[in-house]
Amino acid sequence: MSGPLLKxxxxxxxxxxxxGILTKNIPVVRAVEDVSFFVEAGETLCIVGESGCGKSTVARLLMRLTDPTGGRVLIDGTDxxxxxKHELRAWRRRMQMVFQDPYSSLNPRLTAGQIITEPVENFERLSRKQRNALAADLLQKVGMSPEMMHRLPSELSGGQRQRLGIARALALKPxxxxxxxxxxxxxVSxxxxxxxxxxxxxxxxxxAFVFISHDLGVVEHVGHRVAVMxxxxxxxxAPCEALFAKPVHPYTEALIAAAPVPDPTRVRLEAPVEGEVPSPVNPPGGCAFHPRCPLAVERCxxxxxxxxxxxxxxAAACHVRAPAIDIPTQPTVACDSSIASPGEANELIPALERPVIARPIT
Incomplete structure (x- = not known):
C-alpha cells in the first residue's frame, strides 16, 4: 500500500x-495536544523532549494501550x-513495543524462551520443537546464546534483559x-x-522504529528524522543531521545546548533558556514555550x-523563526513524506545560524 506505514x-x-456528575469544569492534564507525524517503512523517527512532555503517552497511544481523547492513528491507512478490542487483536501483530525498564516489563516467573514464544502462542499453536527453534533463532538474532532460553529474567544482566525484550518484540515479525x-x-557500553x-x-x-528518548547523543546516532516535543x-x-546542524525552534536550540560534551577540552555553555516547564493542567496561553523563550514577542x-x-x-511551530507558509495538502501532517538531504534542508532556511554551544577551555 502506498503512503507511510504509520500516520x-x-x-x-x-x-x-x-x-462526579455534579462537578463542572473538571481540570484536565493535557498530556498530548494536537500531535501529527508519520513514519515510513524501514525508517526511525525519534521523539525527544524533557521529562513530562508527553513522549511516553504518545507511545502508549500508538500501541492503543490507552485510548486517545481525539485524533487518529493510522497503520497502513486503518485507524x-x-x-x-476484537478488531484490534489482528493488528497487534503489526506493532510491538520495547519498554523502558528491562526487568519490570518481563514476567519473572517465565523463562526467556517462554517470554519470547508467548506472544506467538496467543495467535497460533506451536509444538515444543517449534517453540525451542523460534526462541533459539531470536536469541541468536539479538546476540544471546540459545542456551539462555532456560534462564529466568532474574538470572540475566540488564543488557541481556533488554535484548530479551527486543527478541520478544520481534517474535511476531512486526x-x-x-x-x-x-x-x-x-x-553506556x-x-x-x-x-x-x-x-x-x-x-x-x-x-520501522519510533524511538523515544531524552538523550540527544543516542538520537543523533540512530535517527533518520527527529520530532521535538x-x-x-x-x-x-526535521531530518536528523539537519536538525543538529541548524535547529530552528528556540527550544530545540536549548536542548542541543544542554547536551553534555564528550570532549574534556571543551566546555558546554549553559542552555539559553531559564525557568521550568509549565504545568500541563494550566498551560500558558499562546505558545507554551513563550515564558522561557528569549525570542518571544506579543503574538507568542x-x-x-x-x-x-x-x-x-x-517543519517548525514558531512565530518568529518559521514563516507562515500555506501547505496545499494535509496541513496536519508534520512535513512531506519525502526526506530532504541535510544540505538541501539547510540551504532552504534563510538567516538562521547554528547556536554556539561549546567553547575551548582557556
Missing amino acids: VESLVKHYPLGA IASLR SLVILDEAVSALD VQAQILNLLMDLQQQLGI YLGRIVEV RVEVPPLVQIAHGR
Missing part, C-alpha cells in the same frame, strides 16, 4: 483530575484508534516497533551494543503557533 493525525490525550527509552537504564543491534535488525528486517505538542520536525503570548513547513522535509 498520526491531530492526536489528543487529556486525563481528568476528578469525577486503529477507532477499532474495537512492521513497527515502539522503543520507549529502551536504553536509558543501561550502562551496553547502550552502544543495543543501539547497534537495533540498527542491524532494521537493515536486515526492514522494521514540548508540553504535549510537537514544535519541530496570545496565539498558538501552527506546525508549518519551512523547507523540504522540515
Whole structure:
C-alpha cells in the first residue's frame, strides 16, 4: 500500500483530575495536544523532549494501550484508534513495543524462551520443537546464546534483559516497533551494543522504529528524522543531521545546548533558556514555550503557533523563526513524506545560524 506505514493525525490525550456528575469544569492534564507525524517503512523517527512532555503517552497511544481523547492513528491507512478490542487483536501483530525498564516489563516467573514464544502462542499453536527453534533463532538474532532460553529474567544482566525484550518484540515479525527509552537504564557500553543491534535488525528486517528518548547523543546516532516535543505538542520536525546542524525552534536550540560534551577540552555553555516547564493542567496561553523563550514577542503570548513547513522535509511551530507558509495538502501532517538531504534542508532556511554551544577551555 502506498503512503507511510504509520500516520498520526491531530492526536489528543487529556486525563481528568476528578469525577462526579455534579462537578463542572473538571481540570484536565493535557498530556498530548494536537500531535501529527508519520513514519515510513524501514525508517526511525525519534521523539525527544524533557521529562513530562508527553513522549511516553504518545507511545502508549500508538500501541492503543490507552485510548486517545481525539485524533487518529493510522497503520497502513486503518485507524486503529477507532477499532474495537476484537478488531484490534489482528493488528497487534503489526506493532510491538520495547519498554523502558528491562526487568519490570518481563514476567519473572517465565523463562526467556517462554517470554519470547508467548506472544506467538496467543495467535497460533506451536509444538515444543517449534517453540525451542523460534526462541533459539531470536536469541541468536539479538546476540544471546540459545542456551539462555532456560534462564529466568532474574538470572540475566540488564543488557541481556533488554535484548530479551527486543527478541520478544520481534517474535511476531512486526512492521513497527515502539522503543520507549529502551536504553536509558543501561550502562553506556551496553547502550552502544543495543543501539547497534537495533540498527542491524532494521537493515536486515526492514522494521520501522519510533524511538523515544531524552538523550540527544543516542538520537543523533540512530535517527533518520527527529520530532521535538514540548508540553504535549510537537514544535519541530526535521531530518536528523539537519536538525543538529541548524535547529530552528528556540527550544530545540536549548536542548542541543544542554547536551553534555564528550570532549574534556571543551566546555558546554549553559542552555539559553531559564525557568521550568509549565504545568500541563494550566498551560500558558499562546505558545507554551513563550515564558522561557528569549525570542518571544506579543503574538507568542496570545496565539498558538501552527506546525508549518519551512523547507523540504522540515517543519517548525514558531512565530518568529518559521514563516507562515500555506501547505496545499494535509496541513496536519508534520512535513512531506519525502526526506530532504541535510544540505538541501539547510540551504532552504534563510538567516538562521547554528547556536554556539561549546567553547575551548582557556
